[in-house]
Amino acid sequence: MERDCCLRVFACEQNLLSRPDGSASFLQGDTSVLAGIYGPAEVKVSKEIFDKATLEVILKPKIGLPAVQEKNQEQIIRNTCEAVVLTTLHPRTSITIVLQVVSDAGSLLACCLNAACMGLLDAGLPMKSLFCGVTCALDFEGGITLDPTDKQEKESRALLTFAIDSVEKKVLTITSKGSYSIEELQQCIATSQKAAEKLFQFYRDSVSRKYSKS
Amino acid sequence: MAAGFKTVEPLEYYRRFLKENCRPDGRELGEFRPTTVNIGSITTADGSSLVKLGSTTVLCGIKAEFSAPPTDAPNKGYIVPNVDLPSLCSSRFRPGPPGEEAQVASQFIADVIENSQIVLKEDLCIANGKLAWVLYCDIICLDYDGNILDACTCALLGALKNVRLPSVKINEETGLAEVCMKEKSPLKIRKNPVATSFAIFDDTLSLVDPTAEEETLATGTITIVMDEDDRLCVLRKPGGSAISAEKLQTCISRAITRHKEVRKLLDEVIESIQPK
Secondary structure, X not given: OOXXXXXXXXXXXXXXXXXXXXXXXXXXXXXXXXXXXEXXXXXXXXXXXXXOOEEEEEEEOOOOOOOHHHHHXXXXXHHHHHHHEOHHHOOOOEEXXXXXXXXXXXXXXXXXXXXXXXXXXXXXXXXXXXXXXXXXXXXOOOOEEXXXXXXXXXXXXXXXXXXXXXOOOOEEEEEEEOXXXXXXXXXXHHHHHHHHHHHHHHHHHHHHHHHHHO | OHHHHHHHOHHHHHHHHHHOOOOOOOOOOOOOOOEEEEEOOOOOOOEEEEEEEOOEEEEEEEEEEEEOOOOOOOOOOEEEEEEEOOOOOOOOOOOOOOOHHHHHHHHHHHHHHHXXXXXXXXXXXXXXXXXXXXXXXXXXXXXXOOOHHHHHHHHHHHHHHHOEEEEEEEOOOOOOEEEEEEEEEEOOOOOOOEEEEEEEEOOOEEEEOOOHHHHHHOOEEEEEEEOOOOEEEEEXXXXXXXXXXXXXXXXXXXXXXXXXXXXXXXXXXHHHHOOO
16 A cells, blocks of 8 residues: 655755754755754743753744744644653753744654754753654555655645654654544554654764764 | 642652552543533523533633635635633633643644534535635633643534524625524534543553643643544644554544543433423
8 A cells, every 4th residue: 555655855964053052954855944952051930840951942934923833833842852852861951942944845844853853963962762753644545655745745635743762663743634544543653663764774874974074 | 648748749649549540539540530511501602512521611602703705715614713721720821812732722623623524614605705604613711620622622512513503695686695593504513523632641551531630740641533433533642752553542442432422422412402
């Protein structure tokens, strides 16, 4: 049933901004997101948590002001990062992840998650595991398309985005659009777990390339 | 003594209970709080319902208005959901513009309507390209004690089933709409989505229908929305503990049984308010 089990070309550049503590830009096909990470830094008293760091995610759309949709995605990205970043090691501090959408050509949330993870890696923050975002589109014949473009997203019947951790390959985050059966869900999870391995290999390659250069 | 222990070590307090497969309020891990539904509570609204899950109380009112259909889809109407979490319902909310949680809940309800096709937007069109219904679905939380998404979804479904729209005819000569308030017809409800939420405790245990206290102590939450054909409409797991596909399957099975429970409850309530 899997017609198109390949991901689009992805590319990543780390440490490209000078002011943030960590930065990364992540490209998946024509979708591109720029991430800047500040922290651990001073935190506003009202947001201070006594036993862990306060994690904040700011998602800037390409055009216009952030709306309800962005708030929803911010919460998803923040909760995903909170699950892997060891915030208890930096109590009473703030970690801010700023994501700027550069271009959106499908699978935006997955790309945001990937950019955030690469940024956190560049900032050198202690993490339990890595995570990656994978989007699956289900078409009307029941086929699964990984990492769909915006055109494929529009033509699809359902769209699922997962975040998968690198240690146990378990599912950290799920969001979905459209309706689908339980079997289709399980198939999508299995497919995205396979795709996640490719992504983690890419993470490894791009980090080793960065360190072998300098 | 127990009260002091709970204040100092809330997590350990909960673990002691969970070890015995029960929760401090006496429920088992897979047990919902008593659910009560009251349909048609607001007589001035076009459709309304009040849902209580334990002490969580949510009120949904639906108001129908006329509008011109959107230019890109002249055969469709609008459904505009909004979830309000006022400072009245819990100390965690401040007065002022809607906070993140309220916005996320609104988006969730909009996703439920969109994905499940509960009401087809084509059904809301009166005259193609000229006139359509707008359904404003306002959901207000009166008492916040966790699991707001399940309560909101149930209240929305109850209120939509209660909507009675007057029949409207377009006068050929004047081109104006004529409303006949005597002939009222219900909306066509195509699907019955029901939400089931779980809190993941210590990365392993999943508690169904978490209270506000359980939500703050939990390491993750999952919300599953299913329709009567056992299809998933919304699956929301925003971060938190990672779960395996098998664990997810057991949660889905629980959601299927919950769907039957809620469906039965709603049917009974609607039956009881039918004028005989």
